Amino acid sequence: MSKPFVAILMGSDSDLPTMEAAFDVLEKFGIDYEVKVTSAHRTPENTHNYVVDADKRGCAAFICAAGMAAHLAGAVSATTLKPVIGVPINASLDGLDALLSTVQMPGGIPVATVAIGKAGAKNAAYLAAQIIGVSDATMHQKLVDERRANAEAIIAKDAELQKRLQERKAK
Amino acid sequence: MSKPFVAILMGSDSDLPTMEAAFDVLEKFGIDYEVKVTSAHRTPENTHNYVVDADKRGCAAFICAAGMAAHLAGAVSATTLKPVIGVPINASLDGLDALLSTVQMPGGIPVATVAIGKAGAKNAAYLAAQIIGVSDATMHQKLVDERRANAEAIIAKDAELQKRLQERKAK
Amino acid sequence: MSKPFVAILMGSDSDLPTMEAAFDVLEKFGIDYEVKVTSAHRTPENTHNYVVDADKRGCAAFICAAGMAAHLAGAVSATTLKPVIGVPINASLDGLDALLSTVQMPGGIPVATVAIGKAGAKNAAYLAAQIIGVSDATMHQKLVDERRANAEAIIAKDAELQKRLQERKAK
Amino acid sequence: MSKPFVAILMGSDSDLPTMEAAFDVLEKFGIDYEVKVTSAHRTPENTHNYVVDADKRGCAAFICAAGMAAHLAGAVSATTLKPVIGVPINASLDGLDALLSTVQMPGGIPVATVAIGKAGAKNAAYLAAQIIGVSDATMHQKLVDERRANAEAIIAKDAELQKRLQERKAK
Amino acid sequence: MSKPFVAILMGSDSDLPTMEAAFDVLEKFGIDYEVKVTSAHRTPENTHNYVVDADKRGCAAFICAAGMAAHLAGAVSATTLKPVIGVPINASLDGLDALLSTVQMPGGIPVATVAIGKAGAKNAAYLAAQIIGVSDATMHQKLVDERRANAEAIIAKDAELQKRLQERKAK
Amino acid sequence: MSKPFVAILMGSDSDLPTMEAAFDVLEKFGIDYEVKVTSAHRTPENTHNYVVDADKRGCAAFICAAGMAAHLAGAVSATTLKPVIGVPINASLDGLDALLSTVQMPGGIPVATVAIGKAGAKNAAYLAAQIIGVSDATMHQKLVDERRANAEAIIAKDAELQKRLQERKAK
Amino acid sequence: MSKPFVAILMGSDSDLPTMEAAFDVLEKFGIDYEVKVTSAHRTPENTHNYVVDADKRGCAAFICAAGMAAHLAGAVSATTLKPVIGVPINASLDGLDALLSTVQMPGGIPVATVAIGKAGAKNAAYLAAQIIGVSDATMHQKLVDERRANAEAIIAKDAELQKRLQERKAK
Amino acid sequence: MSKPFVAILMGSDSDLPTMEAAFDVLEKFGIDYEVKVTSAHRTPENTHNYVVDADKRGCAAFICAAGMAAHLAGAVSATTLKPVIGVPINASLDGLDALLSTVQMPGGIPVATVAIGKAGAKNAAYLAAQIIGVSDATMHQKLVDERRANAEAIIAKDAELQKRLQERKAK
Structure with a gap:
């Protein structure tokens, strides 16, 4: 089996500064990752095609970051049976809209949701590493x-x- | 041009009792409508194909009802350039999650959101009638x-x- | 029939910087628009008269922006049977007050509510273009x-x- | 000057059971009152005419009860310069939508907002009695x-x- | 009867910049006012004594501004039977804590609550003027x-x- | 020194069923307690007098339960320098109004706030026992x-x- | 390597009816699971010992359900480097307190949070199956x-x- | 018995500027205190050991400050039977997540929660002084x-x- 990798999808390139916290963590654990700016709404076909392709190429987990009515993680989870991790981005309402849009998924289409913003970006990467670590004792030991x-x-x-x-x- | 109709999509058949309020209003105005139980997440392809087909057959407006992380209206709006009306259903958190997931759409993919639950179901139908009425003086007069x-x-x-x-x- | 136009109403001229995002979109689609600073509360008669007149002159859709207890869109929807689009402005409470005051309309008086702030301003214009596009194939194609x-x-x-x-x- | 009275307006007759708590308090203080079912959105003209007429006939204060996007109190305050008291009714979201739609009025158009539901209905009547009591020592003493x-x-x-x-x- | 006046109480002198909006409105209408920094919690006796005294001296209405767990307006309303107007100050949680602490009063102890912050400060003064205007035709005409x-x-x-x-x- | 006791104050006798959970816990630890229905707003003098008297008689901690704009705990904390524990009661808005009115106290007047409703009633009693246990080794050991x-x-x-x-x- | 299993932890046995939705899903996929009633606060040592032991015995993922200030998932995530899935239970405030206590974890200690209540219970099991499926092609195909x-x-x-x-x- | 002291625990050293308000109050009352940066999640063993040791050495009360899913106060309360005071830190969502994670504790494990941020830090120290004052008349008099x-x-x-x-x- 080829080396597993993590795919990071962002709804907008303005999410990049937040998501770089995830890159750092993945690099620390030596996990390969791809980054894709793609939108559930504006480029749905591209999103779909990329996810199907990444899934086939051995993607172990998808990390999806989006703000507002954040549908990206849900749309990806509807396309793949690999674990999908959602990072709510604070673009309005302190990120509460993105949090609820990401976490409140109906039965059968799970999104593993983490905290709003930078802490969530980091934890998405840690979670991906843990998922890989379930069957990879070396990765687990690194964690x-x-x-x-x-x-x-x-x-x-x-x-x-x-x-x-x-x-x-002393003063 | 063939007579315009309205397509009503629901994420779950448990939304039916709420959405019947919309059927009543559309029937009052003599507007043809179709109803479809289809999910943005569980049957994305079906949803896509139905919307593309309804659009071609002259659908004037889509009404989409969903609860929780309600992505249905957004997914439909990403597929068609016809007006899409979103009805947030109260399945948890008093419907606040569905409201925010429906209304907080990013620029370029509008969803015309109405009130949570039954009042919203009614108003979705009124709004569809108003949209048809923009170019149909008889409908406008009925309103x-x-x-x-x-x-x-x-x-x-x-x-x-x-x-x-x-x-x-008097007592 | 004369060329349809869109009327943009604002509760206060402080909403102008947010609403300019709507002007840009309407201009991109070549849609005529009028802008009016008028208040549901401070100039109710003016608001009423303007809406009645614009309606007669062929206004296809009204876009209403207001903050706090945002009643403007509702008041306009009570005056006309043309579609009314509401843009909640963030003037307090992250715009949650404006969102709820705009979207939670009682049955019979719909307001097509879009996102809080700039994204909403853009989407109000897209939605207006879609409404015009229902009966105008050229506009639909532009979209x-x-x-x-x-x-x-x-x-x-x-x-x-x-x-x-x-x-x-590479670094 | 004729005896002052209080006018109670309700957006819907479903608000009646809540508002009867106000009737009881007004009767206890021997304050005349009128009750009117009228809607800011569905019967705006009626609302306007009633308020203008009641104002002329010596109405001392208006009590306005409404749920959801509760605009009634605001619309009445835009029509009269008498004190307007708003009672948010819980028809959705635990009444938070009605509370924010009633209280967050822009400068110049005040609404004296009281608690959501029955406690608010009672306090609206107490507040009206206090307002009358400012210039009526007998009423003040009753309070x-x-x-x-x-x-x-x-x-x-x-x-x-x-x-x-x-x-x-003792057990 | 001596000329009625308005008493403005603030929980902290940090509320002063917000409340100056009320001073301006009262001065515009030629209404006398007193301003007092006093706390429901830190100087309860002072607050009590001031309110009892102001009441006797012909205070027509009390305006109380406080942030956080804003108890000042409620404490004043428990001391006097004159109308008490509450202005929630944004000191945390966007002022939602102050709003709920001010408006959700139990039956029998009303607080006439206005909007959070500066708009509320203005409207508190307008409301006080309206209350005075109920029995003072000149004031009513000024409004x-x-x-x-x-x-x-x-x-x-x-x-x-x-x-x-x-x-x-033209560009 | 006389045996310390705990004083439980309730804004309304409708809070009794919730607060009985506190009685049970205090009885389990053999702690004497008094219960008082008294209101910060409707019987402020009684509340004040009771607190001052209980304080002198050796009350170790006050437990105050109230709903809505819950000022009771704050008013008691303004009267005594003994620890005051606040129990928010769910009478509206799921108890969020009572929680914020109880916990968001300004510097200098602390209220030790516990959970909304029954869990809070229990924990108020546990906390009182812990406070007594700080200087009473037998009580501490019981805990x-x-x-x-x-x-x-x-x-x-x-x-x-x-x-x-x-x-x-096995099935 | 022994067959991986899933460990389900609940803060209280009152969470059982909600969590049975997870049992059903795991059984459908033929995944072994253990269920444990254990509390982060009342039996922290037991929780710790069970997690350490389950981890060693090949637990692939932990599912933790708790209501109110739901710390269980976080405490488990602090003890193991296996993926931890958090299910917020609605015991108060519509489950918003449990959701925020579960999802808003600081960087380095991820909790994969799913929806509040029954939908979340189901999705926790689906997510566990997906995690196992990352390295188990048969499981992936079942999904x-x-x-x-x-x-x-x-x-x-x-x-x-x-x-x-x-x-x-037809009617 | 040795002189009682207060232990202040913080989840992160970024909480220090907020918590210095507590140091000032404790110093004013001449109360000894220790400060510890330790995390419920990242250094659970250290936290546990420190609390057990401080408890034995005569710690009278623990003050725990944390943001986001703030579990520190709860974890400490699960370890000691001394009073534990929780200070919610605003690190996201205006501190609402930290407030709910701190205050909504299940029965048996109380956390005495104070206001979000600086006011809470101050009040935590006041509350600790009051707790010490229950059995220390000199401290009580200082308060x-x-x-x-x-x-x-x-x-x-x-x-x-x-x-x-x-x-x-005069102007």
Whole structure:
């Protein structure tokens, strides 16, 4: 079997700055990814064709980012039986419209929805890595190691804080 | 040109009791209509083929009802350049999810959204009649007449209320 | 019959920057339009008289933009039987108040509501063009052509993105 | 000057059961009132004519109840310079749509908004009595007395509760 | 009877810039007003004493502005039987918390709630003027005249817009 | 020092069925409590006097339950420097109005807010027990023991579920 | 490698009727599953131990259902690097609290959130099947086949509707 | 018994600027406090160990600040039987997600929730001081004195305002 990859679809190129957080995470885990600007509404055929093709070429998971009445993830989930991850983008109403349009899918067409905006973009990539990790022990181990490093970073931040607090109290 | 008709699409047959309010209004105005249970997600191809065909056969407007992450109206609007009217159905969150998923469409793919539930079903039909009436003076006149009758019905209700109030005061 | 036109009403001249997005779309399709600053509450008589007059002069559709407790579209819909399109303006509460005041109309007085703000302003114009296009094959064809061009613009943006991504990977 | 009265307007006769709470309060204070079923959208002219006439005949305050995109209070406030009190009716979205449509009025056209539903219906009547009481010392005194009685009723309920609690503890 | 006046209470002096819109309107109508920074929670006794005193001195209406869990208007309404007008201030959650805390009063303790922020501050003053105008024909006439002037200002803005539009078209 | 007790205040006796969940928890921990129906708005003086008196008599914490524009907890917190726990009651808008009116208190007047309705009533009592437990080691130990029992109850429910699932699979 | 299974965790046994929709879907696809009533808050250790153990025994995905401040899915995601699917349960506020508590996870700890309630329960199972299907071609094919059957069921419902409509028109 | 202290936990060091408002209040009352950056999700073990240790060392109350799906306060409350105060941080959706994730705790695991953001940070510290004050008469007296000073500060602000208003009127 060829190496699995992740396909990232965006409804608009204005979603790019948010979604770059996903690129960084995928690169950290050495996961190949493709990025596509394509719209559920304005280029439905292109979206359909790309998803069918990516699915055949071994795409392990689709990440779909869209704002407002965000239908992209749902449309992709209607086209493929691979896991589809939805990232709601804040383009209006603090992203509540995108969140509800992404997560409230009817039975049979799931979208694995993550947080609104940048935190969601990151978590979409982590989730994709976890999905690949289910059958790829090396990837799973990378995730375990990265989480440990992540925890250590927080512990380091706390240590730094303790110093600053002592300075505050010393004043 | 053949007589224009209205196509009503529903994401689920559980939407039927709500949408019958639209049938009644269309029948009152003598407008032909078709009804189709079809899903943006579960039968996307069927939806697409039906819309393309109805469009060619002279459909003047599409009415699309769906609940939750309601993508049906948006998917239909992406397929046709005829006016598409969206009716948000209350299947969860009081229908707020369906309202936002229907109305917050990106530029270029409009959905003419009406109220959540039964009032929206009725107004979808009125709006379709108004759209036909733009170029059909007879239909427009029917709308003018019906509104007058409608107003008289309210005036009659008020007259009835005045009687009940006098009885209340007489007590 | 004289050439149909679109009437754009705004509750306040502060809505102008948002609504210019509608002017651009109407001009692109060669649709005549009139713009009127008039308020459902502060100049109700003026609003009424203008709508009655525009209706007689062949107005095909009204576009009404207002913020907060946005009653303008509803008041216009109560005056005319032509299709009325409502654009909720974000003046408070992220525009949620304007959206609900515009879309939740009672049965018999429809308002075709579009998205909050600029996307809605654009879509109001597209919707008006679609309404005219129901009986005007030339206009309908313009819409079909414009959508194709629109899709190509997205495809071009995607092509550009692919280049940038290759540069990113090359680093 | 003739005795002032209060005019109660309802968008629909289905609002009557809610609004009867207002009748009771007005009767308790011996305030004359008129009730009118009339719609801002379906019978705008009737609404207008009634308000102008009631205003001339000495109406001290208007109480307007409506649900959904509740424009009635705003339309009445645009017609008269007497105080207009708005009661949002819960017909959808828990009454949030009616609340925002009633309260978020633009500068210059105030609506004195009270709570959604029955509590609001009662308070609309209390507020009308307070407005009349500003220049009518007898009415003002009635309000002062009624509030005292009201407080005593709560104190009585508390006394009753203390008995029940002692019984509970005795078990 | 001495000349009636309006008392404006604010929970915090940070509400002052918003509430100055009320001062302007009251001055336009020649209504005397007092302004008090006092808190329902931090200076409850002061608030109580001021309200009792102002009431006795002939205060016709109280305007209360507060943000967050805005209890000021409710606390004042519990102290006086004069009309109390509540202005929700946006200090968090877009002012939704202040709106609900102000408007959702239980039966018997009404607060006449107006819009969130500056529009509400203005309308609180208009409403106070209308309340005074119920028994003061001169004040009522001032309101009628001012509204006419207000309408003319909008008509003038529309005239200006027509010029700008012709220039746009001339390009 | 006399034995500390908890004072439970309710805005209305209709809150009693919800608040009985708190009585049960307090009785389980052997904590004395008083219950008072009293309103921040309708009996402000009574509320004030009761709180001042209970405070002097050794009340350790106040639990205040109210719906709608729930000011009771805030008013009590303005009167005492003992911890005040607020329970939002669902009387409208799913209890969101009561939640925001209770929790969004300005700096200096804290209300320890718990969940809407029955879960909140229970947790108010647990929190009061924890507050007493800060300086009362026996109470603290009771809490530790009860939590363990509570955990065992869930484990027992899980054991029961496993049986039912095996029966389901056996079918 | 042993056959992968899915672990379903519920915060309370009252979530069982909702979650049975997930059991049905998993059984349809022949996926083994375990069900556990365990709470992030009341039995955190049990939850932790079960997740660590299930993870080791080859659990492919965790499905976590909880209402209110739904922390279960997040707590599980903090314990394992397997995909965690969150089902928000409607126990208050229409399930909005559970949705936000489940989906708005910070970067690094993803929860694949699905719709509130029964639709979400079903989709959690579909998503788990899709995750297993990424590396299990037989499972993937089952999903492809089931979707086709699903589409045919909708088409059958539509056929039935056409009959009913013809009867209606025949009347 | 050793002197009680307060432990402040933050999910991220980006919460520090908000939480410094709590430090200031605690220092004003001479309460010792510790500050810890630790995450319910990224460093659950550290969080657990710290809480258990602080509890043993005489921590009187925990203050936990977190944004988004804010689980920190709940996780701490599941670990200790000391009072836990939750401060929702605005990191998205105006802090509504953090508020609901913090306050809507299930029965048995209370979190004493305060306002979103800075006001909440302050009130968390006040609440902690009140909890300590329940059994520490000196601390209680400090709170009584501080509140009086606080009231005087508002009265001083009002005096200043009266001056500015006289200047305004003098113009």
